[in-house]
Amino acid sequence: xxxxxxHSGDSGVEAYRTTAGSIFxxxxxxxxxxxYRSTGRAGPEKVARMKALAEAGRGLATxxxxxxxxxxxx
Numbered sequence: 571x572x573x574x575x576x577h578s579g580d581s582g583v584e585a586y587r588t589t590a591g592s593i594f595x596x597x598x599x600x601x602x603x604x605x606y607r608s609t610g611r612a613g614p615e616k617v618a619r620m621k622a623l624a625e626a627g628r629g630l631a632t633x634x635x636x637x638x639x640x641x642x643x644x
Contacts, residue, residue, distance in 0.1 A: 571585035571586060571587045571594065571596060571603065572585060572586055572587060572624075573585050574586055574624065574627060574630065575626075575627025575628070576627060576628075577626075577627045577628040578628055578629075581628075581630065581631045582597050582598050582631045583595055583596070583597055583598075583624075583630050583631045583634075584596050584597060584598045585603075586603075586624045586630070587603070588621050588624070591607060591608045591609055591617070592605055592606060592607040592608065592610075592617060592643075593605075593606050593617055593620050593621050593624060594606075595620070595624070595630070595634065597631075604642040604644070605642060605643045605644050606620060606634075606638060606641055606642055606643065607643050610641070610643045611640070611641040611642070611643065612638050612641035612642070612643075613641075616637060616638050616641060619633060619637075620633060620634065620638065
């Protein structure tokens, strides 16, 4: 997994990994990553946005909290 840049300095996201159709997000104090799939509950728009935020290193935890909190697959 790639370490999340955390430009804001207070993110709950620690690391992430992307594949063609998903993003895996590991939060601080959680040993296992959450998977968000474009073909699953999150859908392609949310996954694309999460990937962009992950690469930018800012806003991912807030976005997940507001728009994709319960959309993880596992």
